[in-house]
Amino acid sequence: MSHRKRLSIAGQIASLNRHHPDDSRIPVLRKELAVAELCEHVERLAPEMTAVQREGVARFLLSGGTAA
Numbered sequence: 001m002s003h004r005k006r007l008s009i010a011g012q013i014a015s016l017n018r019h020h021p022d023d024s025r026i027p028v029l030r031k032e033l034a035v036a037e038l039c040e041h042v043e044r045l046a047p048e049m050t051a052v053q054r055e056g057v058a059r060f061l062l063s064g065g066t067a068a
Helices: 004-018 026-043 051-062
Strands: none
Touching: 004 026, 026 051
């Protein structure tokens, strides 16, 4: 995921927190933000990986290292 995507997700979270703090989408968006941030780290560590592979690694790490 790109830096732009990460900023977009962060903006959505901020907007929902401001206008609808009890919205059920906030936890889902927070997880997507965490995936986007981890994807950026994985990209720095393994630039040869595709975007799909980086996202898979990020989701795997967020799941605690177990199959999701």
